[in-house]
Amino acid sequence: MKQLTIISGKGGTGKTSIAAAFASLAKNAVFADCDVDAADLHLILKPEIKKTMGFHGLKIASIDKDMCTKCKKCYDHCKFNAIDEDINLIKESCEGCGVCEYVCPVDAIAMVERDSGFAYISDTRFGPMAHAMLKTAEEASGKLVTVVRENAKDIAKDKKKNQIIIDGPPGIGCPVISSISGVDLVLIVTEPTLSAIHDLERILGVAHHFNVPAVVCVNKYDINKDNTKKIENYCKNHNIDVVGKLPYDPIVTESMIHEKSVIEFSDGELSNNIIRMWGKVKEVLSR
Numbered sequence: 471m472k473q474l475t476i477i478s479g480k481g482g483t484g485k486t487s488i489a490a491a492f493a494s495l496a497k498n499a500v501f502a503d504c505d506v507d508a509a510d511l512h513l514i515l516k517p518e519i520k521k522t523m524g525f526h527g528l529k530i531a532s533i534d535k536d537m538c539t540k541c542k543k544c545y546d547h548c549k550f551n552a553i554d555e556d557i558n559l560i561k562e563s564c565e566g567c568g569v570c571e572y573v574c575p576v577d578a579i580a581m582v583e584r585d586s587g588f589a590y591i592s593d594t595r596f597g598p599m600a601h602a603m604l605k606t607a608e609e610a611s612g613k614l615v616t617v618v619r620e621n622a623k624d625i626a627k628d629k630k631k632n633q634i635i636i637d638g639p640p641g642i643g644c645p646v647i648s649s650i651s652g653v654d655l656v657l658i659v660t661e662p663t664l665s666a667i668h669d670l671e672r673i674l675g676v677a678h679h680f681n682v683p684a685v686v687c688v689n690k691y692d693i694n695k696d697n698t699k700k701i702e703n704y705c706k707n708h709n710i711d712v713v714g715k716l717p718y719d720p721i722v723t724e725s726m727i728h729e730k731s732v733i734e735f736s737d738g739e740l741s742n743n744i745i746r747m748w749g750k751v752k753e754v755l756s757r
Contacts, residue, residue, distance in 0.1 A: 471626050472755045473653040475504070477638035477646060478660065479669025484689040485659040487722050489637035490514040490731040491744045492751075493596045499633035501594065502622040503601040504615045504649040506587070511637045514731055517592030517599045525602065525617060527586030527610030528566035531559055537578035544570035544579060565609075586610060589617045591625065598625045612644030619648070633755075642676045650677060655755055656684045657713070662697035670701065674710065685754055687714035687747060711754065714747030716740060 476485045476492070489511060493501050503511035531552070533544075538557055545553045548570055552563035571579045587604040600621035602614050622634050638649035638656075650656050656677050660670040670686070677684040686705050691698040698715065705712050717740060725735035733741050 471623070471632055471634065472655075473634045473636065474655050474657060474751065474755060475636040475638045475650050475653045476657045476659060477649065477673060478640050478658060479642065479671075479673040480666060481508075481640040483640075483659045483661050483666065484716075484722065485640075486511050486514070486637050487726070487732060488657070488659060488687065488689075488744065488747075489635060491733045491741075492635050492748055493594070494731040494733040495745065495748045496596070496633055496635060498631050499597055499635050500622045500626045500629070500631045501597065501599040502618050502634060502636045503599070504618050504636050504645065505639040506602045506604045506611050506614045506618065506645065507639060509601055509603060511599075512592075512601060514726060514729060515594040515596065515599060516729060517590070517594045517601065519590050519592045521591040523589045523591075523617075524585060525587040525589050525604075525614050526583040527604075527608050527613060528584065529568070529581040530561060530564050530566055530584040531568075531570050532580050532582045533557060533559055533570075534578045534580075537576055539576055539578070541575060543573045543575065547573045584608075587614055589614065589621060591621055597631070598629060600625060611639075612648040615639070615645045615648035642672050646673070646676060647680065650682050651680055653682060655751070656682050657687060657751060658684055659687045659689055660701060661690050662688060662694040662701060664697065667697060667701060667704070671704070674708070683754070685711045685713045685751065687716065688712060689716045690718040691715040692717045711750075713750040713754070714743060716743050716747075 476489045478485045503509045586608040589602040592599045639645040660666045719740040721736045725732045
């Protein structure tokens with residue numbers, strides 16, 4: 471079973487559009503949307519949910535008002551202002567640190583599981599999909615990404631799929647690390663802008679740190695060919711393959727509006743470039 475994660479150093483580079491296009495080209499794959507903070511692969515793949523699982527992230531304080539003596543030790547020690555002067559919990563502010571439970575002299579406070587989101591197993595027109603939704607302002611997104619990946623692996627084993635295509639989150643934080651750990655290859659999608667070049671260098675550093683092989687796709691390469699050349703030179707100097715250079719094309723937006731992948735919606739130059747890139751990615755994965 472081969473695992474490919476598509477990531478980017480910043481949001482908006484087109485990684486989800488590429489992930490959806492790959493989904494329409496893959497013949498025996500499971501798809502996983504690991505951008506749990508702002509999932510959007512479902513907008514194109516239109517999954518039919520078959521199973522829903524609750525997700526518990528950080529714990530939250532629970533105050534037993536009958537036992538509470540209002541000594542205010544919890545109020546005094548909470549660094550997040552999650553307990554008011556009347557010893558009421560402000561759920562949105564609680565970080566689950568547990569100091570209130572520790573300092574309470576009458577054991578009126580306990581740390582309990584909090585409902586932080588949902589994980590889903592679904593079917594799509596291209597094959598099975600694992601995805602999730604993290605509730606607003608909730609933490610532990612890296613933990614939820616791990617749940618999604620484990621679900622994808624279980625589906626692949628059960629249905630005898632030989633590939634997992636992961637739409638990863640942007641940036642270099644915890645969710646990204648959870649998305650790329652142990653995969654066979656990461657495809658980093660970047661754009662020819664100065665900030666994107668900087669972000670590319672950072673995300674390549676993360677991949678290198680975790681010993682994950684990486685290849686690069688330059689999306690909208692023709693909006694600044696000088697910067698595209700800089701990216702190509704940087705990759706060449708660091709022995710990183712540039713497997714795709716995709717032109718700017720408004721067909722991407724049009725295909726999303728119609729809830730289709732680029733491959734389904736158009737057979738133009740962009741689609742042909744993505745097909746060639748998919749071939750190169752499969753070649754690298756097979757090594």
